[in-house]
Amino acid sequence: MMISRRGTLRLAALGTAAALVPKPSFATTPSFATVKVRIGVLKFGTVSWALDTLKHHRFDAANGIDLEVVDFAGEDATNVALLAGAIDMIVSDWLWVSRQRSEGVGLTLVPYSTAVGAIMVKKAAPISTITDLREKKLGVAGGPLDKSWLLIQALARRDHDLDLAATSDIVFGAPPLISEKAMQGELDAVLNFWHFCARLEANGFRRLIGADAAAKALGASGAVSALGYVFHDKWASEHPDAIAGFIKASARSKDLLARSDDEWLRLAPVIRAQGEELAKLRDRYREGIPRRPAAEDAADAGKLYRVLAEIGGEKLIGRAPEMAPGTFWQVPPQ
The missing domain is CATH 3.40.190.10 (Periplasmic binding protein-like II)
Incomplete structure (x- = not known):
């Protein structure tokens, strides 16, 4: 039986995922948290600022989850761990999610940040x-x-x-x-x-x-999320309380970062900045907090996808001429 290149990579991912997952950054597990959510992040990435806020103020426990933050050294390692099921969530961009969906991998994302270079x-x-x-x-x-x-x-x-x-x-x-x-x-x-x-x-x-x-x-009607929290849509459908709790906890941490200068002073050692540099990072981060419905984000991302496909070609997007439906996760009706 022949195995495709994608299948070979999938088998390799399954075989190495356990070795790629380091010990969690935060060892404390609240006794009243009900659902564990494992998120993989780059050890010194900006996502860790929001997650530090979330854990410090126990927004996860307040929303019925126990968030386990797992540090990785590189983006490829987080991708492999997610695809292998070793973690539940990572942060990545919609182009990668769309390409995975086009190739049959059911990933989706919730907007995290519109901040770009x-x-x-x-x-x-x-x-x-x-x-x-x-x-x-x-x-x-x-x-x-x-x-x-x-x-x-x-x-x-x-x-x-x-x-x-x-x-x-x-x-x-x-x-x-x-x-x-x-x-x-x-x-x-x-x-x-x-x-x-x-x-x-x-x-x-x-x-x-x-x-x-x-x-x-180039056609976007507003600020488009560059990155999102990425997870398998099957996992979200099987764990609705987990994804709902995470989204609420994340929103609380972003709200605190948006309004509290003191929180940024607390994070200064984590961010490794102070004075004017810390203030600039704070202000640019705040500008990057998504402010509009995910459906509007998805519509604009679809427009930009076509622009990027034209200039980046198959190396960037694979063979899919349009952004894959479902790239941006839609909250199920209650």
């Missing part, structure tokens, strides 16, 4: 529009298929007949390295993830254009 330049740099990036050295985090990079390229092509990948000197690298090279003056501009951009803002940089502005110019 931006092209950053030094305040005194003689760069005022996207066309000024021609023949400049541009650092890009996330690789050639990063959504923010593709959206900004698409906008430059449509509005300015400018092929940034061809006319600029593009340097790809890890987010910390890209920011470091920018600070050292080795790059004229950088496109980095939102939290690295916020730190740069606090250190003498300004935003030239954000991926959010590019998305709206």
Whole structure:
């Protein structure tokens, strides 16, 4: 019997998932919590800020769940663990979820954050529009298929007949390295993830254009969630109390982060920032809290999917010309 490549990967995932799951970050289990939810996150990712708030204030127990936070070193490891059933939930983007659904894997997501990257330049740099990036050295985090990079390229092509990948000197690298090279003056501009951009803002940089502005110019009616809490829809249907409790607990943590400056001061050691840098991270995080119905998010994501498919091609989206139905989870009627 022949086994497909996807089947081989699935078997490998099942065989290695246990080894990939480290000990949970938070050992305390409230005695009155009723349903356990296991979420895998990057150890030093921004999602951990909200989850730290959720656990610190026991919003999970207050909503009938016991959230177990499992740290991972890389995104690939979280993906494998979720696909193998070693954890219940991760944070990822809708492009990955859509591709998995198109290939028969029943994943879905609940919006988590609309915060996206931006092209950053030094305040005194003689760069005022996207066309000024021609023949400049541009650092890009996330690789050639990063959504923010593709959206900004698409906008430059449509509005300015400018092929940034061809006319600029593009340097790809890890987010910390890209920011470091920018600070050292080795790059004229950088496109980095939102939290690295916020730190740069606090250190003498300004935003030239954000991926959010590019998305709206390309057809989105509002801020589109870049990331979401991802889980199997079968798991959600079998554990309705768990997913409902998690969504409520997450909403409470976001609400606290949206209104309490003191909570950000408490998180400062976790975030590893203080002063102006902490304030910038706080403000940009707050801007990224989703404010609209998931159905509107899904509609705009579908529009952007077609733009990204055109420029990113099969390497980005596989063979599906449209975003897979069900990519954004719809709360079942009560």
